[in-house]
Amino acid sequence: MAQEYKLILKYADEPGYTPDIECYLRHGGYADLKKALAIAPKDLADGKKLSPQEQIREDVKISGLRGRGGAGFSCGLKWSFVDRKSGKPIYLICNADESEPGTFKDRQIMYKDPHQLIEGMAISCFANDVHLAYIYIRGEMVDGAKILNEALKEARAKNFLGKNICGGGYDLEMHVHRGAGAYICGEETGLIESLEGKRPYPRIKPPYFPAILGLWMCPTIVNNVETLCNVKHIVAMGGAAFAKLGTPNNTGTRIVSLSGHVKKPGYYEIETGKATIGELINDPKFGGGLRDGRKLKAVIPGGSSAKVFKAGEKFKLKKKDAEGKEILVETDMLDLPYDFDSLAAAGSMSGSSAIIVMDDSTDIVEALANLSEFYAHESCGQCTPCREGALWMSKTLHRLTHGEGRAADADYLVKIADNIPGGRTICAFGEACSWPVQSFVAKFKDEFVAKGAADEARHAKQVAAPVETKELAAAHH
Amino acid sequence: MSFQATKELEAEVDELVTHYPVKRAASLMVLHAIQEKFGWISREAVLWTAKKLELPPINIQEILTFYPMLRQEPMGKYQIKVCRTLSCALGGAYELREHLCKKFGLDAHAHGAQTTSDGKFTVEFVECLASCGTAPVMMCNDDFYEGVSHAKADEIVGKCK
Ligand SMILES: Cc1cc2nc3c(=O)[nH]c(=O)nc-3n(C[C@H](O)[C@H](O)[C@H](O)COP(=O)(O)O)c2cc1C
Ligand code: SF4
Ligand code: FES
Numbered sequence: 244m245a246q247e248y249k250l251i252l253k254y255a256d257e258p259g260y261t262p263d264i265e266c267y268l269r270h271g272g273y274a275d276l277k278k279a280l281a282i283a284p285k286d287l288a289d290g291k292k293l294s295p296q297e298q299i300r301e302d303v304k305i306s307g308l309r310g311r312g313g314a315g316f317s318c319g320l321k322w323s324f325v326d327r328k329s330g331k332p333i334y335l336i337c338n339a340d341e342s343e344p345g346t347f348k349d350r351q352i353m354y355k356d357p358h359q360l361i362e363g364m365a366i367s368c369f370a371n372d373v374h375l376a377y378i379y380i381r382g383e384m385v386d387g388a389k390i391l392n393e394a395l396k397e398a399r400a401k402n403f404l405g406k407n408i409c410g411g412g413y414d415l416e417m418h419v420h421r422g423a424g425a426y427i428c429g430e431e432t433g434l435i436e437s438l439e440g441k442r443p444y445p446r447i448k449p450p451y452f453p454a455i456l457g458l459w460m461c462p463t464i465v466n467n468v469e470t471l472c473n474v475k476h477i478v479a480m481g482g483a484a485f486a487k488l489g490t491p492n493n494t495g496t497r498i499v500s501l502s503g504h505v506k507k508p509g510y511y512e513i514e515t516g517k518a519t520i521g522e523l524i525n526d527p528k529f530g531g532g533l534r535d536g537r538k539l540k541a542v543i544p545g546g547s548s549a550k551v552f553k554a555g556e557k558f559k560l561k562k563k564d565a566e567g568k569e570i571l572v573e574t575d576m577l578d579l580p581y582d583f584d585s586l587a588a589a590g591s592m593s594g595s596s597a598i599i600v601m602d603d604s605t606d607i608v609e610a611l612a613n614l615s616e617f618y619a620h621e622s623c624g625q626c627t628p629c630r631e632g633a634l635w636m637s638k639t640l641h642r643l644t645h646g647e648g649r650a651a652d653a654d655y656l657v658k659i660a661d662n663i664p665g666g667r668t669i670c671a672f673g674e675a676c677s678w679p680v681q682s683f684v685a686k687f688k689d690e691f692v693a694k695g696a697a698d699e700a701r702h703a704k705q706v707a708a709p710v711e712t713k714e715l716a717a718a719h720h
Numbered sequence: 721m722s723f724q725a726t727k728e729l730e731a732e733v734d735e736l737v738t739h740y741p742v743k744r745a746a747s748l749m750v751l752h753a754i755q756e757k758f759g760w761i762s763r764e765a766v767l768w769t770a771k772k773l774e775l776p777p778i779n780i781q782e783i784l785t786f787y788p789m790l791r792q793e794p795m796g797k798y799q800i801k802v803c804r805t806l807s808c809a810l811g812g813a814y815e816l817r818e819h820l821c822k823k824f825g826l827d828a829h830a831h832g833a834q835t836t837s838d839g840k841f842t843v844e845f846v847e848c849l850a851s852c853g854t855a856p857v858m859m860c861n862d863d864f865y866e867g868v869s870h871a872k873a874d875e876i877v878g879k880c881k
Contacts, residue, residue, distance in 0.1 A: 423787035
């Protein structure tokens with residue numbers, strides 16, 4: 244039976260648990276930073292030595308930790324790309340922009356347990372020879388920035404930050420940097436530009452891979468809040484033990500943000516892949532099912548950019564049978580294990596691990612119109628296909644939801660969406676804005692066509708009976 | 721007063737600049753500091769910031785015009801931001817905004833931020849505020865509110881003096 248498994252959120256919601264450092268220390272806080280700083284160089288069989296930093300990085304690789312920000316990229320591998328020979332300083336940035344619609348997990352960590360993030364960051368910085376790090380927090384989290392600043396002050400006062408941390412000879416400074424309400428600042432190169440004090444226009448890769456040419460053209464690591472917290476637990480339990488949590492290639496835990504039409508929306512930490520989408524929605528321990536009398540219509544499984552699933556949709560997933568032979572097993576959408584690989588195999592993604600549930604009261608065209616308005620507003624405007632495409636998709640959906648649609652709009656939307664991604668844009672926002680349109684229209688095409696056709700039929704009638712036109716115009720106003 | 725370089729502001733900016741090896745990086749934080757004190761960022765504020773950070777004014781102007789949170793004109797004393805994105809929309813965000821607009825005599829269908837004629841309230845839609853599990857959510861100035869029923873909204877507004 245699926246269970247909650249609290250690793251990152253172990254204490255956050257305990258009664259009496261407060262964000263101050265005294266409380267954190269009472270719960271064993273900063274012991275893992277001290278442990279990391281005290282690691283001795285390890286002698287290898289070939290006479291070479293493995294530095295403490297290399298040992299932590301190796302352990303993060305062994306842990307199988309994948310990024311919690313959206314792409315699920317291996318953290319150990321990302322760290323291995325860092326240019327350590329450039330002679331330039333290496334920077335680390337915590338991506339605390341949390342702006343993918345549906346997602347509210349990083350907020351829980353920063354507001355309730357800020358020192359866990361700082362400790363995770365400090366260990367990650369130590370492991371990567373970073374001496375200056377930033378927390379880029381979205382502008383609307385005004386209190387979050389205050390809490391983090393207060394926590395940084397406390398950590399400095401206790402010498403968990405600053406010069407010669409805990410007497411281990413390591414220096415680290417950390418600052419909070421606030422965004423100002425733009426989603427594109429969550430994209431790592433847009434974030435870097437924003438931190439530099441510019442418009443957050445994402446940079447083209449290559450050549451601007453952050454690991455090589457990041458902040459101020461120096462090697463830079465950008466990791467999500469939850470990812471960095473995990474590093475603390477990897478040091479605590481060891482990479483191999485961490486890798487036993489969750490499922491193979493989908494290790495550790497994930498904090499799932501559950502919103503929309505469920506009885507108990509909220510955030511639930513699970514071992515990755517040890518609960519299915521259906522359990523997360525329906526189990527009394529999690530979402531508690533839909534509102535009474537309602538049926539499931541659609542699920543967005545990984546933040547607003549993830550491709551939508553339709554209720555009843557079935558997928559063929561590769562599994563190993565008893566003899567270890569690979570077989571295809573038909574799996575209902577609700578029976579998909581909530582992990583990176585299963586959702587990718589089903590053509591979507593676990594993204595920022597945010598599930599948005601829609602029941603049969605939802606007008607699916609309205610829902611997509613809502614999301615498209617978001618993307619039209621948030622495109623940074625650098626690339627023509629994204630800037631124009633996102634706007635035209637939103638305009639088309641606006642007319643479809645305001646009585647001015649056409650039956651052909653469904654195909655028109657897909658045509659626009661298909662022309663945005665696939666290397667035509669600088670950043671992955673291009674994909675992010677087209678995936679919802681492509682998937683919603685593909686899976687609910689009849690509803691889009693019916694809506695447009697109804698509008699056309701009504702307009703045809705109005706031409707015949709001009710009196711009605713006025714009424715309709717008034718109704719649309 | 722739309723802008724005045726107080727000692728307090730000078731000190732705050734001098735401190736912020738120490739956070740970065742390059743002065744320009746402090747610009748967004750400086751604009752936040754100015755907006756916190758004066759409510760919006762005037763031309764004088766742009767010029768002062770540019771001078772302080774040794775930049776051409778356009779470098780400040782271009783970020784002022786990009787970020788939705790930064791204000792180029794004075795806004796209401798109480799600024800209400802209602803999240804309009806999907807989870808909140810499913811939870812009644814559009815009805816909430818309409819309720820507030822009606823209450824303040826504002827156009828419930830207009831786009832963009834609207835301010836009451838007495839300058840007391842500004843109401844606007846914003847995108848996902850990262851609290852989708854407690855929809856609908858809104859902010860009143862820096863304060864954040866979850867699960868905002870119409871009654872709760874009335875209560876919040878009632879406390880704005
Ligand atoms: C349009 C867009 C928005 C993004 N927003 C966020 C965000 O709000 N938070 C985040 O952690 N990552 C976000 N990302 C992913 C980041 O670019 C980056 O991959 C991530 O911070 C890396 O951290 P991780 O490897 O620890 O996941 C976004 C990506 C794109 C393309
Ligand atoms: S894809 Fe869109 S958001 Fe990304 S850089 Fe291009 S215009 Fe900006
Ligand atoms: S959709 Fe409103 S807070 Fe996320």
